[in-house]
Amino acid sequence: MGLAAGVAVALAVIAVAVSAYEGTRSQLLGQVDQQLRTLLSQRVSNGPPAGDRVPGFFQPPSGGFGDRAEALCEGDEGLGLDQLPGPAFGFTRALYTLIYPPGCASRVYVPRGQTVGIPLTPAMRATAATGQGQSFGDAQVNGRHVRVLTAGLGAKGALAIAVSLAALDSALSNELLLLGVIAAAGVALAALLGFLVARTAVAPISRFTRHAERIADSPELLEQERLTVTGSDELARLAGTFNAMLDALERSLAAQRNLVADASHELRTPISTLRANLQLLRDEKLLEPEERDAVRADMIEELDELTRLVSDVVQLARGSKPVADPGELRLDAVVEEALARARRRGPGLGFEAELEPTLINGDGERIARAVTNLLDNAIKWSPAGATVEVGLRAGVLTVRDHGPGFHPEDVPFVFDRFHRARDARSKPGSGLGLAIVRQAAEAHGGIAEAANAADGGAVMRVSFGPVLAGPAELLASRV
Numbered sequence: 001m002g003l004a005a006g007v008a009v010a011l012a013v014i015a016v017a018v019s020a021y022e023g024t025r026s027q028l029l030g031q032v033d034q035q036l037r038t039l040l041s042q043r044v045s046n047g048p049p050a051g052d053r054v055p056g057f058f059q060p061p062s063g064g065f066g067d068r069a070e071a072l073c074e075g076d077e078g079l080g081l082d083q084l085p086g087p088a089f090g091f092t093r094a095l096y097t098l099i100y101p102p103g104c105a106s107r108v109y110v111p112r113g114q115t116v117g118i119p120l121t122p123a124m125r126a127t128a129a130t131g132q133g134q135s136f137g138d139a140q141v142n143g144r145h146v147r148v149l150t151a152g153l154g155a156k157g158a159l160a161i162a163v164s165l166a167a168l169d170s171a172l173s174n175e176l177l178l179l180g181v182i183a184a185a186g187v188a189l190a191a192l193l194g195f196l197v198a199r200t201a202v203a204p205i206s207r208f209t210r211h212a213e214r215i216a217d218s219p220e221l222l223e224q225e226r227l228t229v230t231g232s233d234e235l236a237r238l239a240g241t242f243n244a245m246l247d248a249l250e251r252s253l254a255a256q257r258n259l260v261a262d263a264s265h266e267l268r269t270p271i272s273t274l275r276a277n278l279q280l281l282r283d284e285k286l287l288e289p290e291e292r293d294a295v296r297a298d299m300i301e302e303l304d305e306l307t308r309l310v311s312d313v314v315q316l317a318r319g320s321k322p323v324a325d326p327g328e329l330r331l332d333a334v335v336e337e338a339l340a341r342a343r344r345r346g347p348g349l350g351f352e353a354e355l356e357p358t359l360i361n362g363d364g365e366r367i368a369r370a371v372t373n374l375l376d377n378a379i380k381w382s383p384a385g386a387t388v389e390v391g392l393r394a395g396v397l398t399v400r401d402h403g404p405g406f407h408p409e410d411v412p413f414v415f416d417r418f419h420r421a422r423d424a425r426s427k428p429g430s431g432l433g434l435a436i437v438r439q440a441a442e443a444h445g446g447i448a449e450a451a452n453a454a455d456g457g458a459v460m461r462v463s464f465g466p467v468l469a470g471p472a473e474l475l476a477s478r479v
Helices: 002-045 122-130 166-217 219-223 234-282 289-317 331-345 364-381 408-413 433-443 471-478
Strands: 095-099 134-141 144-152 158-164 327-330 350-355 359-362 387-393 396-400 448-452 458-463 467-469
Touching: 002 134, 002 144, 002 158, 002 166, 095 122, 122 134, 122 144, 122 158, 144 166, 166 234, 234 289, 327 331, 327 364, 331 350, 331 364, 331 387, 359 364, 364 387, 364 396, 364 433, 364 458, 408 448, 433 448, 433 458
Parallel strands: 350 387
Antiparallel strands: 095 158, 134 144, 144 158, 327 359, 359 467, 387 396, 396 458, 448 458
């Protein structure tokens, strides 16, 4: 960031310096060019009689060159160049050179007061040949830098006037040096300030990094370490997001610890029972046949319970992210299949179902497991001869039983892992079935709710994400 600031300021300073230099140079050159025009006007005003002159240019007489042809190639032709006082080579005054037109024996005329002439260029010769126009240019006279104005004089050729640019070059050199010093100081100051600003800007990020490194090295600090959020700028938002991430990570770790602790607690009972039964079977000769059969049956039952518990724990450990690639499935068909199995497991119960054709996108195996758990929960709490009501409308599955319902204090915790109401502790189960239901619903973007019915019994409502097609669309597709 400091380097970028320095480069940006350097470019800006260089652009300003170049503009200032060129502006000053252009202004000073304009003054020199105006001086040359003034000198030209003074020489032209000393020219031949008015009848032979067009303002600004010398023209041949109206009768043509005639006998005056030789006179046009001799001397300064009335420009008064020889009357200039003193030598001009010191460049304190202007240099003059008269450039004759083609056909003259001499090419140029240098006034007597000068020791040097102005070097000719093709452009200056062309101006002398036509006798028309004016042009400016730079030249070197004995190693000195001069500014030259060449003006056409009609038949007389052209007059070149030069003035020294020593003062201009000195002023420009001083300005260039000053601009260079200012530019260098500006770039250095910008780089320093950019570095300080960048250092200040990234200081919170460095603090975030050290914070994250401390937590990575000492995970026990996760519950204690949080960033201080001040202000409402981007860094404050970053600090808030970082704290939210730490909160989510802490909740995830706490959930993992609770799952492991609860699972180990639930596994302890069937394992202890199995160990006790195995110890009894070591002395099976001392047991009556009926006792041996009861012990074996109890071991099989405990193994089944242990298998279900391990399966439920593995299912919950998957989290809310679906494992299988989701696909389109008919939720009503999944519920129908689960109802068929539920009728076999609850032969003494009645089942009433009103299912709308519903197409959703999801993991069929996971959704089927959740629907089965809902129906198993209703079977477990329904008295003999009762009816379980199942409905599917607008993508929401409703399962109602006519059992005792929930205690009010248990309603918020119905879908928590290993939560078992007081009345449920005497019944088989691990307290994971409804937790699996909520996890499956949330994995598909749905919800799971529990409540007591107004006239008794429990009501479960579960959805598994948005409905892709309802009854109308599915019927239309059949047609």
